[in-house]
Amino acid sequence: MHIRATEGPGQGATLAQLLALIAPGTLDVVAAPLTTAVPALDVVLHDAGEDRDEDSWAATGLVLLAVGVEAGSPEAADVLRAADRAGAAAVVVRRGGRGPRASLVEAAERGRTALLTLRPGQGWTELLGQLRTALVHSLPDRSGDAAGVAGLRLGDLPGLANTVADLVGGAITIEDPQSRVLAYSRMDHEPDPMRRLTILGQEVPRWRVVELRESGFFRTLWNTDDVVRLPADDRYAERLAVAVRHGSEVLGSIWAAADGRPLAGDAAAALRTAARAAVPHLSHHRTWGRAAARAREETVHALLAGSTRAAHDAGIVRGRPYAVMVAEAHPGPPGEETVPEAPGDRVLDVLALQAAAYRPGCVTARSGRRLYVLVPAADGEADPARTLLATARSVPRGAVLAGAGPVVADVAGLPGSREAAELVVRVLRDRAGRRPATGSAVASYEEVAAEATVLRLLDRVEPLWARVEGPVHAMLAHDAAHGSSFGESVAAYLDAFGDTAGAARRLTVHPNTLRYRLRRARELFGVDLSDPAVRLLADLGLRLARRPTES
Structure with a gap:
């Protein structure tokens, strides 16, 4: 047989x-x-x-x-x-x-x-x-009437979506047969509610799938080579869809939606062309997608660690400027309700999809609760990740801390940009620990440069601090052993620049109570805040004591 x-x-x-x-x-x-x-x-x-x-x-x-x-x-x-x-x-x-x-x-x-x-x-x-x-x-006619997509790297689904969007004059979503999002075109206009839900959820909402199945739409789509039209209604814009098939096997579908303007007059013909040209890309994705994604992520991590030998394998262009953005899934304030169907991993997956559609050449890699994005910069562009950071701030279903490092001239500078972006995330995490936020927080390195520099200094000081003794060490040891609040009181006083009333309000105590604690800290441990040297040591020691366990 x-x-x-x-x-x-x-x-x-x-x-x-x-x-x-x-x-x-x-x-x-x-x-x-x-x-x-x-x-x-x-x-x-x-x-x-x-x-x-x-x-x-x-x-x-x-x-x-x-x-x-x-x-x-x-x-x-x-x-x-x-x-x-x-x-x-x-x-x-x-x-x-x-x-x-x-x-x-x-x-x-x-x-x-x-x-x-x-x-x-x-x-x-x-x-x-x-x-x-x-x-x-390898078919010789695969580029015939689809010259616009023939030059794409095999399996480049985001590039395919953007190219088809240009041909069709609308917003493109590429889906697998289970209605899961594989890629989508960049968003030049505010998407309609269905496109937004589909992209953020990485799949067509289940109720919408049921609706299309029961109406017979999917039966028609999967059994024809032609474009199927879904008329506009009072909820959603007009859509055109075409199945991508290899012989009798359905590999997925391409959907076009009006994107702030009506679809082009020849949109249906362009979609038919795109469906033929998409076959090798979707077939490649099905066969190699996961393995290739893992290999690409490993290459990106190697680049961020300082290796430049495999830049081409990750789609990185030598000699081109890049900035690194780091996004970290954050649990949010204590007691805040989280959405069970959208944990941190889901939020980062959504961001990875958005990064892929943000601009050509963006590459991503996951590491635990972090997503790394390498964003190419145009000539003279100082903040290529600005719009992507704004997108991270608006991500629903969970808080994200996101920071962007400075632009570097070549792949050799990527580790420095990565380190700076990670410092931004640490600054934002530290802020969230002191002043809980209600959602995501984002910043570029330039916006938090002073706090980031302090973190760098504390990193260097911490090993030495653990080997010395002094008044601040004694005070913190007493707090740990007896549950007292001398360190907390001194920290509040320093953070308030010596404003006793303001520090007392932050601690929710009477100003006289705070004055008593400061006096006892001086009497018991020698923490005299009128001495500039002691103030500096107290600030360093208390900052180190308040550092999150994961830095």
Whole structure:
């Protein structure tokens, strides 16, 4: 038995093109008597044990995946010779521990069919998906009437969405068959409520899915190659949708919505073109999306740590200025209700989507409760993340602390911009600890430069402070042992610049109570706030004592 993996992709692809597009280290070419420039018309799962009429069996131009056959097994040579008689372009067998037998290599060199081996640790399902994607991507006519999207990097769904938006004259959302958002175009106008809900939730709201299913809209969409229109109503703007399919398989859909102006007159034709051009991108996303995303994130983290060797793999351009933005999911004020269906991870996922649509070249990477965004800057632009920071401030369903580092001239400066952005987040976290906010807080490094510098100084002072003793140490030790409030009282007095009445209000005590505590701190521990040196030490020690445990 052999099972067609595609619906007749047609002429044009060669074995060499397929090998160039699949993940490196997946296949090894053992022999290619006619070179790898031979046509490759389709990929087939091949059952070597099936009985067939050798005279009528034909496999011209097929790449046969001989699942279950190892290169070191006796039957491998028989499979290859049969495939060669049927005209196959190539046969893939698993390499195994012993490697190909000499008889197999000899048979390959005498025939016309190329012999490839699947490396240990690689799966047949993953290989099938990669070769299918490569086949579609290699079609010679894929750029014919879709020249506008043909130059995109394979799998660049945000770039695809932005390009299609330009062609259609509206706002584009690309979804998978389960109505989950894969990418969306940049927002030049305020989106209508449905687009906003879809983007922020990363999927079409369930009630809307049910509504479209029960109305028969999805049945029509999935069973036609044409564009389906969803008329405007008193709630939402007009929408056009088209299914993206590879043969009989539905890969997803592209949706166009009026974006502050009516859709272009030829929007439907442009969407049909986009659906054809989107096939290799969505197929690539399905096959490699998760693995590629992980690899890209690892590369971004390496760049932020100081490595510049793999910048191109993450889509980063050497010699181009960038700024780093860091967003941290924050639990919000104590006692504040949180939305259970939108934890911190969900908020950061939403921000990552928004960053991808913000401007071409933005790349993101997650690390725990943090999202890192590398934002490209235009020539002379000092604050490329300004609009993205404003977006972070308005993110619903949870508080976010977000900071942007300064623009650096090249990827070599990314660690410095990252460090500055992290300091901004620490400043905002410290502020939130002292003065709980009701939502997200954002800032650029320039806006908090003084506080950030203090944090840098405290980082250097902290190891030394732990090794010395003095009046402030004694006061804090007494507070820890007896539950007293001398340190809190001194800190409030210093923060109020010596205004006893103001500090007492902040502590919700009578001014005389505060004066008594300050006097006792001087008598018991020698914390004399009239002495400038003691004031400096008290300020340093109390700042260090109040630092969050996670810095």
